[in-house]
Amino acid sequence: QQQVKQSPQSLIVQKGGISIINCAYENTAFDYFPWYQQFPGKGPALLIAIRPDVSEKKEGRFTISFNKSAKQFSLHIMDSQPGDSATYFCAATSAGGTSYGKLTFGQGTILTVHP
Amino acid sequence: GAVVSQHPSWVICKSGTSVKIECRSLDFQATTMFWYRQFPKQSLMLMATSNEGSKATYEQGVEKDKFLINHASLTLSTLTVTSAHPEDSSFYICSARDPTDSYEQYFGPGTRLTVT
Numbered sequence: 001q002q003q004v005k006q007s008p009q010s011l012i013v014q015k016g017g018i019s020i021i022n023c024a025y026e027n028t029a030f031d032y033f034p035w036y037q038q039f040p041g042k043g044p045a046l047l048i049a050i051r052p053d054v055s056e057k058k059e060g061r062f063t064i065s066f067n068k069s070a071k072q073f074s075l076h077i078m079d080s081q082p083g084d085s086a087t088y089f090c091a092a093t094s095a096g097g098t099s100y101g102k103l104t105f106g107q108g109t110i111l112t113v114h115p
Numbered sequence: 116g117a118v119v120s121q122h123p124s125w126v127i128c129k130s131g132t133s134v135k136i137e138c139r140s141l142d143f144q145a146t147t148m149f150w151y152r153q154f155p156k157q158s159l160m161l162m163a164t165s166n167e168g169s170k171a172t173y174e175q176g177v178e179k180d181k182f183l184i185n186h187a188s189l190t191l192s193t194l195t196v197t198s199a200h201p202e203d204s205s206f207y208i209c210s211a212r213d214p215t216d217s218y219e220q221y222f223g224p225g226t227r228l229t230v231t
Contacts, residue, residue, distance in 0.1 A: 032218040043121075043208050043222040044159065089158060095217040101147060103210075103220065105158045 004092050006106025013113050019077040021109045023090035026071065030092040034103075035064065035075045038087045047088070048075070080113045087111070117143050119211050121223035128199055128230055135195045136226045138209030144189035145211035149220065150182075153206040165192045199230040 006023045013019045023033075031052055036044035050057045050064040050073065057064045063076040077084055090106040118141040128134045138148055146167045151159040163184050164172045171184035181203075183195040192211075196203055207226045213219035 034218075036222075041206075041225070041227070043119075043210075043225045045222065046219070049218070093218060101212055101217060101220070102149070102161060102164065103159075105160075108156075108158050110156075 004090060004104050004106045006090050006109060008109060009107065010110040011112070013080045013111065015080065015082060015113055015115050017080050017113075019080045019084070019111055019113070020074060021088055021090070021111075022072065022074045023092075023106050024070075024072045025092050025104075027092070027094070027104075028071070029094045030104075031095060032093050033064070033066065033073050034091050034093075035062075036089045036091065036105075038089065038108075044089060077111075080111075082113045082115050085111055085113050117141075117211070117213060117221045119145075119209065119221045119223040121207075121209055121226050123226060124224060125227040126229070128228070130200055130230055131198055133195055133197045134199055134228060135193055136207055136209075136228070138192045138194070138211070138223055140190045140211040140221070143211070144214060145192075146189060146214060147212040148186060148192040149210045149212070150184060150192070150194050151208045151210070153208060153225075155206075159208060162194075196228065199228070201230045204228055204230045 004025045034049035035047045037047045038044040048062045061078045066073045088109045091103045120139045122137045148165040150162045162177045165184045165186040167186045173179045186192040210220040210222045
């Protein structure tokens with residue numbers, strides 16, 4: 001019930017293309033869904049996050065789409081650039097209960113953007 | 116945004132010795148910090164939740180006597196790996212919860228531990 005499943009494991013996109021990464025969760029108590037970007041040898045950095053009261057959130061080239069009924073959310077990177085090449089993790093957490101504030105991470109997606 | 120630092124950024128130690136990793140919130144007070152471990156090409160696995168002034172809460176399967184966590188102040192949490200073995204070699208990352216937001220966590224840059 002605590003799992004967050006992420007796909008694909010790896011993704012290769014041409015510069016200027018759209019990168020799409022998907023995540024699915026089981027725990028209906030989750031109410032915060034962040035995406036993190038991690039470069040090799042660095043800690044993860046928050047990219048964008050969404051709460052289930054909205055179906056989409058956009059910040060620059062990054063968009064989260066959220067489907068509460070399907071318990072799925074996805075990250076879209078528009079106009080992908082070589083500098084976007086990194087590992088992306090989705091995560092989920094809830095503000096209450098025993099999971100308070102604990103992030104459950106997806107397995108990660110290695111994105112490679114070719115110039 | 117808020118800044119979390121870790122020290123050292125990398126450390127090599129001999130098997131059987133102990134090593135301490137520090138996690139500091141530089142511009143905010145963090146009552147709660149988290150410690151994660153990440154093996155190569157894998158996701159982050161939560162090891163424990165560190166609360167200032169109280170005992171840490173460890174995740175299932177994490178040996179609390181091996182991974183000692185101390186959160187003695189609102190800006191500092193430490194993780195001590197005791198009697199380290201080569202299988203403890205990993206990337207250790209801490210995060211600190213934003214005191215003004217129940218959800219937001221700020222991550223440190225990580226510490227690469229290699230046990231020889």
